[in-house]
Amino acid sequence: MCVFNMNTALQQSKVYSVAGQYLYKSIKEAIANNDRLSVDMDGVTSLPSVFLNVSLGRIIDEEGKDKLKQYVGFVKITKQQALRLRDYLQRYN
Template sequence: MEIVIKKYVERPSTYEDGEKIFNLIYPEIANNERVEVSFAGIESVPSAFINAAFIRLLEKVTFEDIKKYLQIVNSTHHINTLIQNRFAFAVKKSELA
């Protein structure tokens, strides 16, 4: 499945916007389906959007499944780095708990 963020959220800038994307991603990953999320036409997003759209997945599925089934495409270096850093922080935090 391909999810083009701009088709669902005009300006991805809030936690609520991220929740809309999460609600599209999660059922696919839960069913062991690959999901391609496209940031086409988006230059940057806040961490609140990333937390809601992607990091919340850790509450439902393993990080291994996220790596296996989720692919980010048409993204900027800034967005990629933000996603990687947020996942690294969340995974490390969960390992310490």
């Protein structure tokens, strides 16, 4: 299992679309290696739409929601973050 530290990615890039690309690439690598990616949400204060669109949205477009759920899990996630992600996934077409 691979771990992606969301807070580190968001702090390092300062640009949400770039941070989203980091997550996207990590998810694609996990899928290619038939491995799960654990996304560590510790310290994350917000999940902007531009970040989600570039990362999770792009994976959904290319691979589908089921594959996203199969290969990606979230740890150290708050209730608010979980609700935001659930809402995003439900609304994404």
